[in-house]
Amino acid sequence: MTPVITLDGPGGSGKGTIARLLAERLGWHLLDSGALYRLTALAARRAGVDLDDARAVAEVARNLPVRFEPAKGGGTRILLDGEEVGAELRTEACGADASRVAALPEVREALLERQRAFRRPPGLVADGRDMGTVVFPDAPLKVYLTASLEERARRRYNQLKEQGVSANIHSLLQELADRDERDAKREVAPLRPAEDAVVLDSTELGIDEVLQRILDLARERNLA
């Protein structure tokens, strides 16, 4: 069976960056499952679908005309209907919409097989909220990455500033708190560590330290 390392946790915990670096280091595939929820929300909005209409949104999720391509400078280009949508996907508005559609069981079901199809040799790093609990319950290494709300808001603020996007740290903090609450309280696949997950708090740790700890765990388990 192709090995999977799952990386779950709340928004702003650094999962996305760590998952990308980990996949690069191991030479494994990468699944950014949050992007699938964001794409579903964006495609539904564009099609004029009501985000509360579970069956209609699930239909959008099942038929997403999406392509993931390696970008020239590293990373991934995400194309929806042939149009690059990476920047639009990362906006807070799209994140909030994604969190709404992600609470619909029909949508989660519609995206399940698509996510599992990313598991191809030599291995997969899967980034999300329910990678260890629902999508890849048999993963040989599950990491739950977290950080304090204040630190996550600060990181998100710096990230936006680097991208030249103006942001307000107080509203970012509130948005993250709202999203965490919705993701953790929903009935299907709520945000929580799998019972066999290693919980890493990155509040006081840099990216390199977190990456090194996960690589050590992967080596201990003979995955790398």
Ligand code: DC
């Ligand atoms: O990781 P992200 O910020 O791109 O995720 C966007 C939203 O999608 C997040 O608020 C919750 C949802 N999500 C989810 O429910 N399950 C996943 N595996 C990944 C994301």
